[in-house]
Amino acid sequence: MPPRPPPAGPSTSTGFVTDVSRLLGAFRWAFMPLGLLALVAVGVHAAADTLDDRLVAVVDRVDAAFDGLVGRYDVTAPMVEWVSLELRTRIARILALTWELAADLVLALPALGYREATAAAVKPAESWRAALEGQEAKPSWRALWQRCLRQPTPMRWLRPLATAAVVVAGACTVAKLMQGTVYLSWRELMGDQVADWGARGLAVGALVGVLATLGWRAVLRNLQHADAACAQERGRRAFTRGLLGCAVVVPLALAAVLDATPLVSFLR
Amino acid sequence: MFPSRARGLLDFCMAVLCVWTAYHHTPAGALVRKASAWAFSSKSTARPLLAYYDGMTGTSLAAPMLAPEVSLVRPLTDAESLAWGTHLALKGLDARAREPFAALAQELGIPMDRLLDPVEGPVAARRLHAALEADFPREEARLTALFVGRIPARYAQERVVAEGGAPTLESLNRQLPPGFETASVGAAQALALSTAFGLAWPVSESARVTSPFGERHHPVLGMRRMHTGVDLSVPTGTAVSAVAEGVVRRASEDAVNGRVLVLDHGRGVTTAYCHNSELLVRVGERVERGQLIARSGNTGRSTGPHLHYQLELASRPMDPLKFRASVRAVSGDSSR
Secondary structure, eight states, X not given: OOOOOOOOHHHHHHHHHHHHHHHHHTTHHHHHHHHHHHHHHHHHHHHHHHHHHHHHHHHHXXXXXXXXXXXXXXXXXXXXXXXXXXXXXXXXXXXXXXXXXXXXXXIIGGGGGOOOOOHHHHSGGGXXXXXXXXXXXXXXXXHHHHHHHHSOOHHHHHHXXXXXXXXXXXXHXXXXXXXXXXXXXXXXXXXXXXXXXXXXXXXXXXXXHHIIIIIHHHHHHHHHHHHHHHHTSOHHHXXXXXXXXXXXXXXXXXXXXXXXXXXXXXXX | OOOOOTTHHHHHHHHHHHHHHHHHHSHHHHHHHHHHHHHTTOOOOOOOTTHHHHSOTTSXXXXXXXXXXXXXXXOOOHHHHHHHHHHHHHHTSOTTTTHHHHHHHHHHTOOHHHHHOTTTHHHHHHHHHHHHTTXXXXXXXXXXXXXXXXXXXXXXXXXXXXXXXXXXXXXXXXXXXXXXXXXXXXXXXXXXXXXXHTOOOSSOTTOEEEEOSEEEEOTTTOSEEEEOSEEEEOOTXXXXXXXXXXXXXXXXXXXXXXXXXXXXXXTXXXXXXXXXXXXXXXXXXXXXXXXXXXXEBOOSSOSSSBEEEEEEEXXXXXXXXGGOSSOOOBOSOOOO
């Protein structure tokens, strides 16, 4: 009895996907840090976009106090006219932009330091290379969690939590953009019903996919970064390390959770 | 720590999706777009950086929206105000951004030229609004439908409802993918203009305008300065009322404006009331149209009792008289 030939179809397609995956996998060092950076930047903007009107109110109050102060003296009274309503609005938007870019520096920039351990690096036979090159293995979730509990610092707790908040907001924005683009471009081709369900499905897929592939990595990378920064300091200095950055990102994280995370809307 | 598996394709797709979103939807992405346009000596398609927050800051206001070319002969109804705002904002759009208008106008048998005509344009715009009223009962959603198209507007409206928010123009625009920015700015301008047309007057209609909007010889400083509002001659203690519902954004006192109130009416419209003798509302308080908010006076840099009334659209001072049906006689004495 002659041997049966192996089924060609499915294995070829699986092989193709695997090959493409493997090929793209070779460039993970480039696209993963960029993807993490972009995801955090999108989330930070979604949060900052909800704060700009509150900033206008703050600038108004500060300007009113300033006008009241300089208006007391004849010499300084003309300074009252320095800041018009148009300029006040512009100042508030500039503050929002500055705040957003500062938060990008604090939360998104560490993503560029994201590296993945290669298979060779974990092989015992290759361990000499890491030792010689002075490479330290990145700590695991468990080790990081234990250090957060035993040596808690604002940076170790707040940075990863803030990253988690903006990452979810970012994933929602990506999903929203996906849904809108797919619906509006597919509608004429496939009809309203199909385009609607297709867009919803892809939006949920994008939301879950982004969180599953990039979201947790962004949080872990920030946790690693915060842990490494705090580990360099001792005692009180470790506690105060990165406080300014925390002050920048915590309000944005709150805004992200409260106003920029419409998770349920994709299921309605 | 992160073993590489055969998930390269999925990771790549998700990373590209995030980079695409950041590129189109964040100021940081706009900076990258501007930098690459500069590096390759090409034209950047990115919006001004500050427009990523409210959609309008940093974008130029189209010249036709500064004022209607034709004087208003009678007060406008709400529907007419909306039509006038739509007509003026439409005139400021380029040909490509007018496409949704053109499509709807063609359906209704209205020539595009008629929509742009200074006299017939508002009437034609009102017909467009009437055609959309059943599908989009709210003004803001209807304007979105006119400026970006019915399908994108309906989609945005459904998304806003799914998010559980109010369908304001800003929330509707947030739901739209890249490519609708210019049209969204047009809709915002139309809404601001139509709101301005519907404003009441802060004091009696018979109050004389003693100093109009525009360049003038400043009575105290003795130099040519821009007068960013109109001065209304009223005796001290005259009741000043809110020209529309809104929120008190500022209630303060200084040496120049005296006791000043600034009301934010939303939709990109703000009004200011200066030189009052008494302020009757506080910052953050919500006021209704016609509500007593202050008593006029002669405080700050002022040479006599009057009310300085200022109207700002998208944070830019506009002549409030251009949005009024009956323009009062302007006194030769502009010394207030």
